[in-house]
Amino acid sequence: xxxxxxxxxxxxxxxxxxxLGLLSVVFAVTSITGALTMLKVHDLKTEKLVxxxxxxxxxxxxxxxxxxxxxxxxxxxxxLILPEGQxxxxxxxxxxxAKLMPESxxxxxANSRSVFIRHLLPSLQEKIIWPEKHRTVILTGIxxxxxFLHKNPKEPILVAVPKGTIILGYELxxxxxxxxxxxxxxxxxxxxxxxxNEARGNKDDITAWIDLNEAQEILQKQGKINAIQALKxxxxxxxxxxxxxxxHSVLPGxxxxxxxxxxxxxxxxxxxxxxxxxxxxxxxxxHRLDLRKEQENFASILVPLILFASAIWIVFLFIGNVRExxxxxxxxxxxxxxxxxxxxxxxxxxxxxxxxxxxxxYLIGLTTGSIMGGQFTLELFNINLLLxxxxxxxxxxxxxxxxxxxxxxxxxxxxxxREE
Amino acid sequence: MIQIENVTxxxxxxxxxxxxxxxINISVEKxxxxxxxxxxxxxxxxxxxxxxxxxxxxxxxxxxxxxDLYELSTENMAKFRAAxxxxxxxxxxxxxxxxxxxxxxIPSLAHESEVPDERALELIxxxxxxxxxxxxxxxxxxxxxxxxxxxxxxxxxxxIILADEITGNLDHKNASIVLNKLIExxxxxxxxxxxxxxxxxxxxxxxIIEMENLKLQA
Numbered sequence: 001x002x003x004x005x006x007x008x009x010x011x012x013x014x015x016x017x018x019x020l021g022l023l024s025v026v027f028a029v030t031s032i033t034g035a036l037t038m039l040k041v042h043d044l045k046t047e048k049l050v051x052x053x054x055x056x057x058x059x060x061x062x063x064x065x066x067x068x069x070x071x072x073x074x075x076x077x078x079x080l081i082l083p084e085g086q087x088x089x090x091x092x093x094x095x096x097x098a099k100l101m102p103e104s105x106x107x108x109x110a111n112s113r114s115v116f117i118r119h120l121l122p123s124l125q126e127k128i129i130w131p132e133k134h135r136t137v138i139l140t141g142i143x144x145x146x147x148f149l150h151k152n153p154k155e156p157i158l159v160a161v162p163k164g165t166i167i168l169g170y171e172l173x174x175x176x177x178x179x180x181x182x183x184x185x186x187x188x189x190x191x192x193x194x195x196x197n198e199a200r201g202n203k204d205d206i207t208a209w210i211d212l213n214e215a216q217e218i219l220q221k222q223g224k225i226n227a228i229q230a231l232k233x234x235x236x237x238x239x240x241x242x243x244x245x246x247x248h249s250v251l252p253g254x255x256x257x258x259x260x261x262x263x264x265x266x267x268x269x270x271x272x273x274x275x276x277x278x279x280x281x282x283x284x285x286x287h288r289l290d291l292r293k294e295q296e297n298f299a300s301i302l303v304p305l306i307l308f309a310s311a312i313w314i315v316f317l318f319i320g321n322v323r324e325x326x327x328x329x330x331x332x333x334x335x336x337x338x339x340x341x342x343x344x345x346x347x348x349x350x351x352x353x354x355x356x357x358x359x360x361x362y363l364i365g366l367t368t369g370s371i372m373g374g375q376f377t378l379e380l381f382n383i384n385l386l387l388x389x390x391x392x393x394x395x396x397x398x399x400x401x402x403x404x405x406x407x408x409x410x411x412x413x414x415x416x417x418r419e420e
Numbered sequence: 421m422i423q424i425e426n427v428t429x430x431x432x433x434x435x436x437x438x439x440x441x442x443x444i445n446i447s448v449e450k451x452x453x454x455x456x457x458x459x460x461x462x463x464x465x466x467x468x469x470x471x472x473x474x475x476x477x478x479x480x481x482x483x484x485x486x487x488d489l490y491e492l493s494t495e496n497m498a499k500f501r502a503a504x505x506x507x508x509x510x511x512x513x514x515x516x517x518x519x520x521x522x523x524x525x526i527p528s529l530a531h532e533s534e535v536p537d538e539r540a541l542e543l544i545x546x547x548x549x550x551x552x553x554x555x556x557x558x559x560x561x562x563x564x565x566x567x568x569x570x571x572x573x574x575x576x577x578x579x580i581i582l583a584d585e586i587t588g589n590l591d592h593k594n595a596s597i598v599l600n601k602l603i604e605x606x607x608x609x610x611x612x613x614x615x616x617x618x619x620x621x622x623x624x625x626x627x628i629i630e631m632e633n634l635k636l637q638a
Contacts (some may be wrong), residue, residue: 001526001529006518006529011515012517013516257595318458327511330511330513331507331509331514334501334513335527335530336502336503336527336530336531337498337529338495338498339494339498341530413474414475417469417507417584418469419625
């Protein structure tokens, strides 16, 4: 006869005692599994939520990036490349650069394999007195756009002013009542008025544009220019530094300044939007983490209490079982069954209760945790947790049953046999 | 076979010391059927449990087959009991959730090897329990329960049977079956020490010892 047969037959006989013990273990395992499943559900939800938000943000930012790229592509950077040593205070005060640089600079830039710069407009500009008209005028010599050799020629952004012609700003032609097609004399040279500009409300209104070579001759600055405008440069986000670096690699010593800050402002706005979106995600993560900590704290108090209560419950159930089986234990001791075998009777029962309780408790805990967490997915099935409770639950039952089992083993058989 | 020398057993109940056995001396030979008779509370059961190694006496010695019983460790005592002593009690002490055959085989839990089924079946048959072998104790009569308890005690052919009021709850027929089985056992060389106040048993004894005033009187 095997001890296991006695254990199984006793369980069948005293079903209520067994079921109450089982219930206790199921309750303990359910509380652990349920708490961990809820935390897992929380983690999965957080992961999903953050992942969705990150995806949405990435998509929104991509759209934003594309929008800005398009916007800034249209706007482009308008850069002003100035001669070495040009004092910027003077530039802003006089509206033109006093320093000069060789006209060949623009060709060097045009022949470079520039990535960012698109349209190059060299100019020579100087504020002079128009002697024939007794007027202050900004004389600007331009030669039109200098094409990039490595890029497909496109329609020039600004056409040259043909030799012998002049374009006049609004204030000039208005005050002097000059019309297109009229002849004017500037520093002894005759020019045909090619165009009379509309009012622009800036220094262009007192500017006269002529061919660059003619301007150089009038101003006696042959082969010199004092500015190169690089218009509609490809936007590289807010990386004006990259554009500068590119220009400096071709024209060392020159200064590159941005005309107008819309592009940079918009790039900054986009960066701020991205930053705020990321901060919102971080805030959401933190909120979810705080919530998880609250759940963890709650579980860390509740679960040990449940385990303790379950263990105590098992102790009392087994003590009751030992008392109920005094006669049985007495006769077993009388026929010579050793103490450890008597203990085995109870401990084996505890292990069976623990194993069945672990499986049932795990399934109930998994289901309850899923329902309470509001999510059921196969990801919640945790084989490691199942293995853990399969070890833990029988261990809990064993520890709880140990004292009653010891009491049973040490019971004096003579006491029982004499009583009856 | 059984040598009881100057055995005294006392119990403590609160502040009082109660004497259950007072300087008992008795010798029972191998194959002898001895009845110890006496009124209730005279210490018969205490004597039986002391001889069975279940109650340590304060004084005196008990030898079974020349082995000083209380010199043995708890572990060895259990082993010795399993090999040499069979108990039968008035209240049967059958395990309620086991069948009759399983109850009879209970002593095998105390042995390294299980007794062959033939031995259990032989006892079942000889004690008229064949029809009941798969029943549980609650389904049996008092006589059948006591026969089962006797079969359990005889399973491993012990040297001695210690029986306590085993016919107290039985009718004449069942008492005869049980007592005849004990006679059969003693005739085959086994020793029987039966404590009882049931007169039915006296006729079966080789020797009757009366227990009065905590002492045995031949």
